[in-house]
Amino acid sequence: MTEYSMNKKSDLCLIIPHFNNVDGLIRSLESLNEEVTFDVLIIDDGSTPSLQPDEYFLDRFPHLSLNIVRISHQGIIQVSILGLRYVEFNRYIYTARLDAGDLCMSNRLTIQRNYLHSHPEIYLLGTFCEYFDLETDKTIAIKRFPTTMPGIRKKIYFNTVFEHPTVMFRVKAIEKVGYYPEDYIVAMDYAYFFKFVSNFECAMIPEVLIRKEISSTSISTVKRKKQVINRLRAISENFTPKWYFFAGIAYTAILYVIPYSFLNRFKKYFFK
Template structure:
C-alpha cells in the first residue's frame, strides 16, 4: 500500500420520508463525529418532502457537525439514482464516501479505506455485518471479493460491492456514466460499468459498516417490478459484452428466478449464499 496521505473527501448521505430520525442520527454520528478520519465535507440529499421530526434531526445534526454540511433539498421524491447524482454535483472533493441513513459505520472505516484510494484505486468497498433491531443482534456477514481479478469475475453474476460501504473517485463514476435509475440495482449497474471501463477497484474484506436489515428487505428484492429491472440489467450487460451468452442465460435463470420465488425461500437463499450467519468463534 502507498504511504501517501489519505485525500480529503466528501461524505454523501441521502435520506427521504421513510427514514427513521433516530436511525439517521446514529448513521450521521457514526460516519462523521465518531470517525478517526473525518470527511472534509458532508453532503446530505433530501429526496422529497420529509416529516418534521426527521427534518429537525437533520438540521440539528448539520448545526452540530464538526465538519461543514451542505444540504441539497429536492422538492419531490426522485429516487436514489437521481438523489445521488444531485449529491455528487454538490461534493467539493474528488473522493466521495457513501453512506445510508439507517446504517452504522465503524469508527475506523475511513482510516482503512482512504489509504487504498491514495494508492491509486478508483473504488473501494468493504464487508458488512447485518443486524436486526439491535446492533448487538448480528444476523449475517457479507464478505466481498478482494482483488481486481476476483472482483471483476464476481461482478458477472452478483454485485461485488456493498453500496453503503463504498468510497470512490467522482471522475471514475462520471466516466462510467454515473448513476442510472434501475430498480434497486442502480449501484450494481454503475459498478459493473466502472469495472468494464477500466476502473481500478478493491475491497476490504473486514466489515466496516453495520447494515440494518428491515422487515421488508426480502419483499423488496422480489416481485414483477424487480424482475423487470433484473431483465433490463442483464440485457444491458449483454449489449455491452460485460457478460457472455452463457453468463446471460445463467443470470436470467438464477437471478430472474430469485425474483419470483416466495419471500420465505428468497430469505433462505439470501442467507445461504450472500449474507451467511456469523461464526460463533468470531465473537460477533
C-alpha cells in the same frame, strides 16, 4: 449551479440521502468515528417535516462538517444524482455513500480513503457487510465479497458485489461512467457499479466496515421482483461470451421465483 456550493474542508465527501428517517439518520451520524477529515452531505428528499433546524444537527455533531440540502420529494435516483453533481461541482477527489440507518464501523472512511490514496489505479472500493435486523439489532448475515478483480468480474453477474453503503470511489470516474442510470428504478446501484467494473480496476477490503439494516419496508423486501428484473436488464446490457454471463442470467431468473423469506433464512445460515 451555485446551489451545490458548500464550505469544503476535505477532499472526501460522504453522501447520505434522507427521507422520513430522522432516528436512522442520527444513528448513522453517531457511528462516524474517523481519523481523516471529511465532509458530510445530507440530502433531505422532501421529508415531512423536513430536517429542521440545521442547528439541531450542528449542535449534536459539532465534530462533523455537515451540510444539509433540502429538496422537494424526487425519489432516491434523483437524490443520488444530485449528490454526484454536488461532489463534481465542489471538486472532491473521493466520495462515499451511506444510507440513513446504516452504520459505519470505526475508521471505515479512513481505511477506504487511505487505500485509494495508496492505490491510484483503483476507482471503486467496497467492503464486507454485516446485515442486521432493525427491530432486534441481531445479525442476520455477514456478506463477504470477492477480493480480486477477476473474482469481482465474475460475481457481479450473479449478485451485488458492492453494497451501496460500503462504497467509496473517485469522483473523476463520473467523467466516464456518468451518473446513476435513471431507468433503473430499484437497481440503480447494481447497474451503476457494473459500469465501474467494466471500465476501471476495482477492489474490495476484506473487512466488515458497514452494518446495513434490513427492515420490512426496504426495497429488497417490498420491490424484490422488480429489483430482480432490473438486475436481469443490467446483466443483459453487459454481455460477454463467458460462462458466467449465461450462468448469471439463469441464476437471477431463478431468484425471481424464490420466496424472500426462504432467501433470508438461506443468508442467515450460509453467510455466517
